[in-house]
Amino acid sequence: MKTIGYAAQSATTPLAPLRFERRELRPNDVAMEVLYCGICHSDLHAARNDWGWSRYPVMPGHEIVGRVTGVGNEVQRHKVGDMVAVGCMVDSCQQCDQCNQGEEQYCRAGNTGTYGGRDRITGEATFGGYSKHLVTREEFVLRVPPGLDPARTGPLLCAGITTFSPLRHWGVGPGSRVGVVGLGGLGHMAVKLAAGLGADVTVMSRSPDKEADAKALGAHRLLVSADADAMKKARSSFDVIIDTVPVKHDLNPYLPLLDIDGTLVLVGQLGPMPETNMVPAITGRRRIAGSLIGGIAQTQELLDFCAARNILPDCEMIRMDQINEAFERMERADVRYRFVIDMASLEG
Known part of the structure; x- marks a missing residue:
């Protein structure tokens, strides 16, 4: 043809x-x-x-x-x-x-x-x-x-299944506490899908500028990662964090935010990452994982899920x-x- x-x-x-x-x-x-x-x-x-x-x-x-x-x-x-x-x-x-x-x-x-x-x-x-x-x-x-x-x-x-798959694999549903790092193509789908699954959703951003956008997409709040006090108060408050950032970046601010047995899932960066302090992982049985599409x-x-709930990018x-x-x-x-x-x- x-x-x-x-x-x-x-x-x-x-x-x-x-x-x-x-x-x-x-x-x-x-x-x-x-x-x-x-x-x-x-x-x-x-x-x-x-x-x-x-x-x-x-x-x-x-x-x-x-x-x-x-x-x-x-x-x-x-x-x-x-x-x-x-x-x-x-x-x-x-x-x-x-x-x-x-x-x-x-x-x-x-x-x-x-x-x-x-x-x-x-x-x-x-x-x-x-x-x-x-x-x-x-x-x-x-x-x-x-x-x-x-x-x-x-x-x-791609953006949809890349974020849906880890949400499903780690059992996200009503009562789950989900963080989303990055609010681009992947991040905005992670927010919509986690909210659609019934989770409590927090978007993490370096500045407060994206708060209105995050809430419009279905997030319940925005956590400013540059705010040291806010990050300290948010420790041990997430079951799953979906990290959608597509470039090399520091994971150290996010690991302490996970609760015991919580998982930080990388779906954005395909390549090297900076050195990570594993103390929070060991002391809280926290995990860093990756996930490839679905x-x-x-x-x-x-x-079918998106059709039933009218979820679209x-x-x-x-x-x-x-x-x-x-x-x-x-x-x-x-x-x-x-x-x-x-x-x-x-x-x-």
Whole structure:
């Protein structure tokens, strides 16, 4: 299938149109027309090779919503015309213990990324959702529930599941005390989802400027991390803290805020962190953990949960040809809180 998308040819070149071919349908494949695609900070990192493993050309996009245009002859879960979604993965071994328990993101053989990965059959590079069309095996295609706005569903597939998964894993519900560090694309979803699960939610920020925004998203209060007295009073007051900060930063202010057996979960920074004083961890049986997106079943659970409770990300819609400007704005944190590309704007 001939199609078009936007790709980076190197770490220093802007994204630009690229014509290419999607594979012909395999028996278990679903083909879709991409209608909307969210923009993740990971897209920017991959395009600019910030992690050192990008292979060019890079066509980002793993917050994808579209309509089914064709199915292979063995497909049973989806049909032509269905509204569907694809997140960060398009394949895994489907045989290991992690895949068998619905944790494909931790596939022992490594999951196949929606972009920047390698097709498990042909070895060809995978291209993401900054494109007109997508072809993916049916096990990794999700159902968009009726009532969930397709134009705002995309960010749930990365920002949403990245924060929902640790909230579910650590049993957050009514009575839970949840802190959220950072109020960007990930942070604003962590607030909405924790509040939706019935938790008492506190946003942590270096200044009081975000208090109104935090409360509008569903937080009960804002804790100013630069206020030494406030931080001291907040010690041992959280069961779970979701840390969404996407750069190297100090964890020492946050560990003492956890109660005994509390967990600080890192979902933002993928790389080195400063030295951490482990005294609070040992004296309070506190944990530092990480979490990677979520499995396919849990992502579907998230979509159904958000549809039932009308939880959606706050989005700014852009045209495909505004992608490079959006990347620059994202670097400046000049977005509230997630960009989404209207793929109808991509000609060709």
